[in-house]
Amino acid sequence: MNKGKRSLKKARLSQTRDRFQHRMSGNTSFNEGHRHRYSGITGPAINxxxxxxxxxxRQLTRFADGHRHLLSGKTSVPIRVSDSTLHRHDIIIESIKRV
Ligand SMILES: [Zn+2]
Ligand SMILES: [Zn+2]
Incomplete structure (x- = not known):
């Protein structure tokens, strides 16, 4: 049961039920003049x-304008959420590939 205790401690650091990952969602906007919605889960914590x-x-967006994109990138370091032990991250998109 030692393992379970440790999981619980780590869970408090994360915004999601998952110990090491975060739910992420948002809208991309490009110069092309349309937006794509995306939502998913980040990879595990690094560092x-x-x-x-x-x-x-790595996240596939929803379809818009007949196509979608594969986003990849990383998050910022954690940002404390005030009045809680949770944290969140800013999203830094490094590459956008049309698929
Ligand atoms: Zn597009
Ligand atoms: Zn995190």
């Missing part, structure tokens, strides 16, 4: 679980 960790992600 430990502390104040310097970040996550990588």
């Amino acid at each position: 430990g679980q502390g104040p310097r960790h970040f996550h990588r992600f």
Whole structure:
């Protein structure tokens, strides 16, 4: 039952029920003049679980204008959510591929 205790502690660091990942969603906007919605889950924490960790992600957007995109990038380091032990991240998109 040691393992279960440890999971619980880590769960408090995350916004999601999952121990190491975050739910992410948003809208992309491009110069092309249309938007794509995306939502999904980030990858696991990199750089430990502390104040310097970040996550990588790869996310397919919804269709718009007859196509969609594969987004990939990473998050910022954690941002404390005030009045709670949760944290969140800003999303840094590094590449957008039309698929
Ligand atoms: Zn597009
Ligand atoms: Zn995180």
